[in-house]
Structures are given as structure tokens and as C-alpha cells.
Amino acid sequence: MRPSFIFKGLALSALTVAALSGASLFGLDSAVAEVGKPTEGAIYLQEGVTETADELRHLHNIVMWIITAIVVFVTALLLFIMVRFNKKANPEPSRTSHNTLLEVVWTAAPVAIVLFLIAVATKPLYNQDVIPDDVTMTVKVVGNQWNWTYVYPDHGDFDFTSTMLTKEEAAAKGVPYLLAADEALVVPAGQKIRVLVTASDVLHSFAMPSFAIKMDAVPGRINETWFKVDRVGTYYGQCSEICGREHAFMPIEIRVVPEDEFIAWVKTRNPEYAQAPASGQDAALVPAVTGGN
Amino acid sequence: MVALYPGADDGHHDDGKPGFFQRWFYSTNHKDIGTLYLWFGMFAGLIGGFLSFMMRLELNQPGIDVFANYHTYNVFVSMHGLIMIFFMVMPALIGGFGNWFVPLMIGAPDMAFPRMNNLSFWLLPVALILLMASFFVPGVGQDNGFGGGWVMYPPLSTSGHSGPAFDLIIMGLLAAGFSSIFGAINFITTILNMRAPGMTMHKMPLFAWSMLVTAFLLLLALPVLAAALFMLFFDRNAGTGFFNPAMGGDPEMFQHLFWFFGHPEVYIMILPAFGIVSHVVSTFSRKPIFGYLGMAYAMVSIGVVGFVVWAHHMYTVGMDVDLKLYFMVATLVIAVPTGIKIFSWLATMWGGSITFAVPMMWAIAFIFLFVIGGVTGVVLSMPAIDVVLHDTYYVVAHFHYVLSMGAVFGIFCGFMYWFGKIFGVMYNKLLAQIHFWLFFIGVNLIFFPQHFLGLNGMPRRYVDYPVEFAFYNQLSTIGAFVTLAGTAAFFVMLIEAFIVRRPAEDNYWGEGATTLEWTLPSPPPYHQFNTLPKVK
Numbered sequence: 001m002r003p004s005f006i007f008k009g010l011a012l013s014a015l016t017v018a019a020l021s022g023a024s025l026f027g028l029d030s031a032v033a034e035v036g037k038p039t040e041g042a043i044y045l046q047e048g049v050t051e052t053a054d055e056l057r058h059l060h061n062i063v064m065w066i067i068t069a070i071v072v073f074v075t076a077l078l079l080f081i082m083v084r085f086n087k088k089a090n091p092e093p094s095r096t097s098h099n100t101l102l103e104v105v106w107t108a109a110p111v112a113i114v115l116f117l118i119a120v121a122t123k124p125l126y127n128q129d130v131i132p133d134d135v136t137m138t139v140k141v142v143g144n145q146w147n148w149t150y151v152y153p154d155h156g157d158f159d160f161t162s163t164m165l166t167k168e169e170a171a172a173k174g175v176p177y178l179l180a181a182d183e184a185l186v187v188p189a190g191q192k193i194r195v196l197v198t199a200s201d202v203l204h205s206f207a208m209p210s211f212a213i214k215m216d217a218v219p220g221r222i223n224e225t226w227f228k229v230d231r232v233g234t235y236y237g238q239c240s241e242i243c244g245r246e247h248a249f250m251p252i253e254i255r256v257v258p259e260d261e262f263i264a265w266v267k268t269r270n271p272e273y274a275q276a277p278a279s280g281q282d283a284a285l286v287p288a289v290t291g292g293n
Numbered sequence: 294m295v296a297l298y299p300g301a302d303d304g305h306h307d308d309g310k311p312g313f314f315q316r317w318f319y320s321t322n323h324k325d326i327g328t329l330y331l332w333f334g335m336f337a338g339l340i341g342g343f344l345s346f347m348m349r350l351e352l353n354q355p356g357i358d359v360f361a362n363y364h365t366y367n368v369f370v371s372m373h374g375l376i377m378i379f380f381m382v383m384p385a386l387i388g389g390f391g392n393w394f395v396p397l398m399i400g401a402p403d404m405a406f407p408r409m410n411n412l413s414f415w416l417l418p419v420a421l422i423l424l425m426a427s428f429f430v431p432g433v434g435q436d437n438g439f440g441g442g443w444v445m446y447p448p449l450s451t452s453g454h455s456g457p458a459f460d461l462i463i464m465g466l467l468a469a470g471f472s473s474i475f476g477a478i479n480f481i482t483t484i485l486n487m488r489a490p491g492m493t494m495h496k497m498p499l500f501a502w503s504m505l506v507t508a509f510l511l512l513l514a515l516p517v518l519a520a521a522l523f524m525l526f527f528d529r530n531a532g533t534g535f536f537n538p539a540m541g542g543d544p545e546m547f548q549h550l551f552w553f554f555g556h557p558e559v560y561i562m563i564l565p566a567f568g569i570v571s572h573v574v575s576t577f578s579r580k581p582i583f584g585y586l587g588m589a590y591a592m593v594s595i596g597v598v599g600f601v602v603w604a605h606h607m608y609t610v611g612m613d614v615d616l617k618l619y620f621m622v623a624t625l626v627i628a629v630p631t632g633i634k635i636f637s638w639l640a641t642m643w644g645g646s647i648t649f650a651v652p653m654m655w656a657i658a659f660i661f662l663f664v665i666g667g668v669t670g671v672v673l674s675m676p677a678i679d680v681v682l683h684d685t686y687y688v689v690a691h692f693h694y695v696l697s698m699g700a701v702f703g704i705f706c707g708f709m710y711w712f713g714k715i716f717g718v719m720y721n722k723l724l725a726q727i728h729f730w731l732f733f734i735g736v737n738l739i740f741f742p743q744h745f746l747g748l749n750g751m752p753r754r755y756v757d758y759p760v761e762f763a764f765y766n767q768l769s770t771i772g773a774f775v776t777l778a779g780t781a782a783f784f785v786m787l788i789e790a791f792i793v794r795r796p797a798e799d800n801y802w803g804e805g806a807t808t809l810e811w812t813l814p815s816p817p818p819y820h821q822f823n824t825l826p827k828v829k
Contacts, residue, residue: 038761043745045681053681060678067668074635074664078657081642085578086649093579094644102640103584103633110632114625117671122618124677129614145453178759197611202449203544205609205684209750214680216610218545219448220538223611240609240684240752242442244433244453245364248755 036210036235037179046209049231053212055124062120066113128212131226135194139185143197143204143217143239146246150185156270164249178248179236184255188262192228205241208252214240229256310819321407322819323392326414328715330388333417334704337380340425342780344373349739349773352766357757364433366756367440372424374443375462378562379469380421382696385704386565387473387511388414391480391504393715397810397817398498400489400826405482409475416472423465431456442754444551447536447544451528463526470515470522477511480504489809491828495589498808499582502589503568506596510557510564513600518554521547545610552603560599562696563663564592566703567634570656573710574638576805577653578645584637591630591637598627608676609683617676624674631667635660650802651725655706658733659699666694669744684754687747693740705732713797716790717816724786731779738772 035047048054084090140151144161151159162181170177187193197206199217207214208227215225229235237252257265310316320326348369351359360366392410396403404410432438432454439459441449450459484505488497525547527533534540536547575582582588602624608617638660647653669691673679682688713719742765751762758766797815800806809828813821 038749038751038759040761041764042749042761045748046750056677056681059675060672063672063675063678067671070668071664074639075661077639078642078661081639081645082647082649082657085642085645086647090644090646093646095580096644097581097583097585097641099583099640102636103587106636107629107633110629114628117625117675118622121621121675121677125617125621125675126614128677128680129617176759178757202453203446207684207752209681212681214609214683218610220543221545221611238750238752238755241446242367242370242440242449242754244440244449245362245367245436247367248363248752248757 035231036233037176038209048210048212049229049233049235050211050213050227052124052128052227053210055127056212059121059124063117066117070113131194131224132192135192135226137188137191138194138196139187140196140198141185141206141217143199143201143206143243143250145201145244146239146250148181148185148204148206148250148252149200150183152266152269155266156272158270160269162253164251176236179238179251179253181251181253184234184253186255186257186262186265187229188259189232189256190228190230190259192226194224194226197223197225202243203241204239204243204250206237206252207240208235208237208254210235211237211254216241232256232258319411320414321403321411323396323404323407323410324715324817324819326410327389327392327394329414330384330392330417331390331708331715333414333421334381334385334389337376337384337421339780341373341377341381344369344376346773346777348373349770351756352758353770354767355758355760355763360756362436363756364436364440365438367442367754368428368432368438370754371440371442371445372428372438375424375466376421377696378443378558379466380417380424382562382700382704383473384417386562386569386700386707387480387504387507388417388476390500390565390569390704390707390711391476391507394711394810395480395483395501395504396487397813397821398501398808399484399487399492400809400822400828401483401487402820402822402825404479405487406479410479413472413476413479416468416475420465420468420472423461423468427458427461427465430458430461432458444548444555445525446551447525447528447547450525451536460526460529463522467519467522470519473511474515477508477515480508481512484508489822489825489828495586496828497589498568499571499585499588499592500565500568500808503564503571503592506592507561507564510561510596510599514554514557514561517550521550521554524550545607548607548610549604552606553600555606556603557596557599559692559695560595562700563703564596566659566700566706567592569703569707569710570638570659571641572808573652573656573706574641574660576710576802576807577650577656578642578647579803579805580641580645581807582637583640583643584633587633588637591633594630595627598623598630602627605674605676605679608679621674621676625671628667628671635664635667651720651722651729652706652710654726654729655702655709658729659702659706662694662698662702662737666691666699669694681750682747684752685747686743686751686753689753690740690743690747693736693743697740698736701736705729710802711810712790713801714810714815714817717797718790718793719795719797719801720786720790721793724782724789728779728782728786731775731782735772735774735776735779738775739769740772742766742768742772 035049038046045057045060048057137154140153142149147161147163149159149161160183162183165180165182167177170180197215197217198221199219204217205214206217211227211229213225213227215223233256235254239247239250316325347359351366428438430437432440433456437458439454439462441454484501524535528535528537534542536542536544571582571588602620604612605620605624673682673688673691709725746762746765751758799814800811809826
């Protein structure tokens with residue numbers, strides 16, 4: 001009787017592993033996935049377009065395997081115990097209540113797993129958090145109830161406000177409702193860009209899943225984060241800190257364009273930019289960057 | 294057995310039960326107060342459940358279906374959290390089972406401060422009335438209620454909600470907080486001073502251990518919440534600027550204060566469930582608990598480490614990177630004592646002679662689901678990953694696995710275990726099993742798909758969502774209907790039990806149930822242990 005139970009337990013766990021890995025492959029490599037926005041029915045992370053996001057996904061894959069193994073192990077053990085040690089199978093209970101070796105092992109094993117996790121999770125954290133020295137430009141993001149103001153301090157300090165498109169407007173333009181905005185934050189591809197984040201009224205959070213950035217917008221404080229996207233395209237995120245009535249209606253749209261297109265776009269916004277080289281204004285900006293860390 | 298409670302019957306002569314009003318409204322009896330807490334928790338659970346059910350109806354499909362006023366949706370989200378935590382889980386686990394079984398298990402006649410116990414309970418209805426009143430007074434402009442989330446972050450809770458609704462909530466939470474502090478003082482004093490002769494700390498049942506650790510967490514964490522609430526109140530009404538950057542304050546300081554309370558609060562809700570599950574697993578395996586000391590000190594260490602991990606709720610506020618690393622390491626450390634608990638439960642079952650009575654079903658489900666909720670906590674503890682998952686449905690799924698399935702399954706586990714002991718009647722097993730299976734399937738259907746929503750990027754507290762998230766939201770709402778049916782089955786079971794009134798024996802679980810409450814009749818006499826039991 002006993003071996004058959006073990007077999008059943010093993011078969012069940014194998015099935016679970018197969019289902020989970022199959023499912024995660026589906027989520028990872030779904031052919032219909034669109035970059036920069038959620039995918040219908042997807043069960044895994046949005047595809048990343050920054051090195052930070054790739055590193056995050058890699059770390060998450062490792063952790064996912066470990067936690068899946070833990071859940072499968074505990075579940076299999078639980079099922080085995082339920083079958084092997086139920087009243088019918090085992091009428092007389094043992095009285096064992098100590099086993100020093102066992103207790104040492106199940107303390108040491110989690111310690112080892114924790115140490116391993118700390119080891120793999122530390123580098124991605126620093127890569128993600130520490131702003132590289134060679135950022136080429138800065139954009140400033142201000143969260144308001146319920147829209148975003150984008151400021152370009154390196155390009156003549158012009159600014160504009162980005163508001164969600166209504167359902168009709170989005171349908172007319174063929175862009176996703178609740179994600180698309182009337183004005184995108186436009187940035188050049190292939191550049192390391194510093195983002196300064198603050199808020200004018202209550203807390204908001206500037207989030208872009210496919211870049212792996214999320215930074216709270218806090219009144220009176222300037223937080224900073226960064227990204228570098230090589231792939232030209234339009235990317236969507238949503239406000240991620242409750243901010244009142246229209247919290248769900250202040251999306252973030254970032255358009256990554258080739259550098260020449262970016263310069264052309266800046267000129268339409270700020271004709272004087274052609275005369276004012278960005279490098280000169282960079283220097284003026286530096287002392288202002290104090291908050292965040 | 295009878296020798297353990299000589300004079301139990303005397304109670305009916307010289308110190309009998311008072312009349313209805315006096316008994317239930319002036320009560321100083323730990324068992325009656327425990328019963329009041331249980332009914333109160335059940336009532337509040339219905340309110341909180343109603344709020345969440347309306348949220349699930351709204352989220353059934355993209356678009357606005359239920360909440361024409363988005364602010365009202367935020368109010369429901371916020372109040373669901375506050376009511377479930379402060380008025381359902383805490384009263385049921387701590388006030389209900391704690392009051393009932395801590396004195397019984399340690400062989401004490403009552404709690405140390407019976408009148409303070411009465412005050413602890415009666416502050417709660419006052420608090421709930423204040424919270425419920427906030428639904429009907431202005432929060433923002435003309436909109437009623439407070440919609441800033443249960444975390445109440447300023448400035449949304451200060452300048453963002455200028456109406457009186459949030460002041461009522463502050464008052465309510467202060468009342469609930471003082472209720473818990475009084476309760477904690479009572480439990481600590483009772484457990485440290487009133488154990489029966491021979492019951493040393495290291496012989497004390499694990500549920501009493503869990504309540505002792507919980508009481509210390511309450512005592513140390515709640516004053517910090519009270520301070521933060523007072524500061525909010527003064528910022529709102531007295532012109533101070535603790536959290537106002539324009540006056541030299543800092544909104545993030547509130548978050549630190551809140552989570553310094555808020556993280557231990559998580560353990561306050563789960564530790565009593567740990568205690569209950571330990572007893573149930575041991576009873577139905579007919580084996581003593583495996584690694585008793587390890588189990589007790591695992592809870593102590595979870596309590597201690599639980600105080601130094603709070604900022605893992607705040608990885609995206611713009612914290613120093615070294616600090617993030619520290620909070621990640623400290624958080625991961627908690628996995629070790631938690632692992633000890635899980636493996637010790639499994640080892641208790643190993644070699645046992647297991648009967649799958651209803652409480653055991655809840656306990657096994659608790660272990661399984663708590664492992665799932667625990668491992669997603671490992672994922673979230675890493676700031677490098679949390680940056681995409683913070684404030685998404687992944688977090689919602691995670692904490693509902695540890696609370697809605699951890700703490701709540703612990704409550705049902707204890708309720709089914711002690712039902713006969715508390716009420717003196719037995720429930721119908723079939724109805725209880727139907728309740729279990731509907732609830733188990735329902736809550737998994739609600740919350741498992743939410744992991745996918747979170748990974749795919751759906752933010753929490755959203756009244757409407759992009760169409761890509763529709764499928765798993767719909768699945769989740771179907772789960773809410775199944776859970777609703779489960780709740781209905783629970784009340785049918787409850788009503789059936791009180792109509793049929795099958796009398797409960799003293800020890801209806803048999804030889805596996807070894808703690809002192811099983812030496813008493815069901816229900817126990819109005820005053821027990823007039824002569825203290827001797828523990829070998």
C-alpha cells in the first residue's frame with residue numbers, strides 16, 4: 001500500500017511542476033504579448049525593455065523556482081502524511097516529539113536558502129537604485145490630483161501636463177483606454193535618463209512596469225530614479241499610490257523616440273532650445289538634486 | 294477528572310449567572326466577554342465582507358458598474374481593510390479565543406483584571422459606531438467617507454480629506470487601540486501571574502504562548518499608532534505640521550510610524566492562529582506537539598524580528614539603498630522561524646493517527662495556504678523585485694493569503710474546534726464540511742488569480758482597469774460568489790446547531806485533546822477552577 005501512495009504523491013507533484021512551468025513559459029513567451037503594456041490573460045511579468053527590468057526578471061525567475069519548489073515540497077509532504085498517517089493507515093500514533101537532528105536541518109536549510117537569496121538579490125538592487133554617473137539628461141515628474149506634469153530642465157525648463165484620454169478619445173486614436181494620455185513623456189532612445197519625482201498635493205507614484213521603475217511622488221521631497229531604453233516605442237504605466245477619487249485615471253505614457261526625433265520634438269516645444277546648449281544647463285541643475293537619497 | 298474542579302457546581306448556588314442584561318452588558322466574566330467578542334467579530338466580518346463583495350462586483354468587468362462615485366469605491370476599500378483588521382480578526386482571535394481559553398488553559402479562574410476586560414470589549418462597539426458614522430459625513434468636499442486606504446497616508450488624510458469623516462475614524466481607531474492595549478495588559482498579567490501551580494512557562498500550552506507574544510506586540514506597537522493618529526489629528530485640527538512639508542514636516546515620517554505599528558500588527562493577527570493550529574494539529578494527530586520549545590521560541594523570535602522589518606512596506610518611498618538592503622535581509626530572516634513552525638506542524642502529523650475532523654481540515658488548509666502566502670512574501674521582501682510588484686494586486690494576493698486564509702482560517706479552525714466547548718452544543722458535520730469546501734475553493738478562486746494580475750501590472754485600489762486585466766478579475770469575482778455561498782453555509786450551520794442543540798461532551802475530541810479546558814464540562818461552569826488544578 002505504501003509505495004503506491006508515494007507514487008501518487010510524486011505523480012501529483014510532477015504534474016504540479018509541469019503545470020506551473022508550462023504556465024510560466026506561456027506567460028514568458030506569449031506570442032501575443034505587446035511590449036509596454038499589460039497583456040490579456042498574462043500570468044507573468046510584463047516584458048522588460050531596460051537592463052534593470054531584465055535583471056529583475058532574471059532574479060524573479062530564480063526566486064520563482066525556489067518558492068515553487070518549496071510549495072511543491074511542503075504540499076507533497078502534506079499529502080503523503082495525510083495518506084500514510086491517517087487513522088486507517090496508522091491506528092497507533094507514535095509519541096515522538098523531539099528529533100534534534102531534524103530540527104537542526106530544518107533550521108539550517110531555510111538559513112541556507114535565505115543566504116542564497118540575499119546573495120542573488122543584492123546586486124540587482126544596487127544596479128537598479130544607484131543612479132549612474134553618466135546620465136545624459138534629466139526629466140522632472142510632478143504628480144498632481146489627477147494628472148502628471150512633465151518638466152524638461154535640461155532643455156529650457158519647458159513643461160506640460162499629461163492627462164488621461166477619455167474612452168471616446170482613446171477609441172478615436174486607437175490607443176488603450178485608461179493607459180493612454182493626451183501628452184506623452186517623450187525621451188530619446190539609448191540615453192541614460194534621470195527622473196526626478198515629486199508631487200504638488202498628495203502622494204502619487206510614478207510607475208512603469210516594463211522599465212522596472214516605481215518611485216513615490218512625495219510633496220516637499222525630490223526622489224530620483226533612472227532608466228535607459230534602447231527600444232523605440234510607447235510604454236504605459238499607472239499611478240501606484242492611492243491619491244483620491246481619480247487614482248485609477250492618471251496613467252503614465254512614455255514615448256521613446258530616436259535622438260533626432262527627440263531634438264525635433266523639443267524644438268516644437270521650446271524654439272529657443274536651439275540656441276541654448278543642454279550642457280550649460282546641466283551644470284545649473286546639479287545643485288538642485290538633493291532629495292531622494 | 295472531577296477532582297480538577299471541585300466546587301464547580303457551587304457557582305450555581307452562591308455566585309450564579311446574573312440576569313440577561315447584567316450578564317451581557319456589565320459582564321466581567323472572561324467567558325462571557327469572549328463570547329461577546331466572537332459575536333462582535335462575526336458581525337463586523339459581515340460588514341467588512343459586504344464591502345469587499347461590492348468591490349468585487351465593481352471589478353467583475355472593465356467599466357463602472359456599481360460605484361458611480363469613485364470616491365465611494367475608495368471609501369469601501371479603506372473601510373474594508375480597517376474593519377476586517379480592527380473589528381473582525383483582532384476581536385475574534387485575541388478578544389474571543391484569547392479571553393475564552395487563556396484562563397482555561399493555564400488553569401486560572403478568570404482574567405487578572407475583569408473590569409478592565411469589560412472596558413476592553415465595550416470600547417470596540419463605540420469604535421465601530423464611530424467608523425460606521427464616517428460613511429455618512431463629508432470626507433472630501435461633498436463626498437462622504439474617508440477614501441485614503443487603511444494606511445491613511447498624509448497628505449491625502451490631512452489636506453486631502455478636509456471633512457470630518459476622517460476625524461471620526463481617528464477617534465474610532467484610538468478607541469479600538471486603547472481597547473487592545475487594555476486587553477494586552479490583561480493578558481500579560483494573567484499569563485505571567487495566574488498560571489496554575491506546576492504550570493511553568495515551559496509547560497504552558499502554545500495558544501497561551503501565542504497570546505503572550507501577541508499581547509507584547511500589541512503593547513509595544515499600538516502606542517506608536519496612537520501617537521501617529523494624534524499627530525494626524527493635530528495636523529488636521531490644531532495647525533501643527535508634523536507631516537506637512539510646507540511647515541517643516543515630512544509625510545514619510547507618518548509612513549515610518551504607521552508601519553512600525555503596521556508590521557507587528559500583521560503578526561498580531563497571525564500568531565494566535567499559529568497557536569490554535571498547533572493545538573488542532575496535535576489533537577487530531579493524537580500526538581504531542583513536535584518541538585514544543587522550538588515552536589514557542591519561534592513565535593517569540595517572529596515577534597522580536599517583526600519589529601525591525603517595517604520599512605519593507607516602503608521600498609518605493611525613495612529610501613537609501615543600504616537601508617533597503619538591511620530591510621530585505623531582516624525580512625528574509627523571518628522565513629527561518631516561520632519554516633520551523635511549518636515543519637514542526639508537519640512533524641507533529643508525521644507518525645500520527647490523523648482523523649480529518651472539521652477543525653483539522655481548516656488546520657491543514659491553513660498550513661498549505663500559509664506556505665503559499667509566505668513564499669510570495671519572500672518575493673516581495675526583495676526591493677529589486679518589489680519595485681514592480683509594490684502596490685499591485687500581487688501584494689493584495691499575498692496579504693490575503695496570509696490574512697484572509699491565514700488568520701481567517703485560523704479563526705474558523707478555532708471556532709470549529711471549540712464550538713462545543715463554548716456553546717455546549719455540537720454543529721452538523723456535513724454542513725460544516727460544506728462551509729469549509731465552499732470557503733476553501735472560493736477564497737482561492739478570489740485570490741490566486743490576483744497574483745497574475747499583479748505580475749502583469751494591475752495597481753491596487755483601482756475602481757476601473759484596462760481591458761487586459763478582465764479575465765482574472767472575472768474569475769476573482771466568481772470566487773467571491775462561491776465564498777458568499779460558503780458564508781451562507783456557515784450561518785445555516787450555526788442556526789441548525791442552535792435549533793437542534795446536540796449536547797457536547799466534556800472532551801468531545803477524545804484523547805488527543807489534552808489541555809485543561811477539556812477537563813471541564815461543555816460549556817464550562819460560570820466560574821471554573823475555584824480550587825486551582827495541579828499540573829504535573
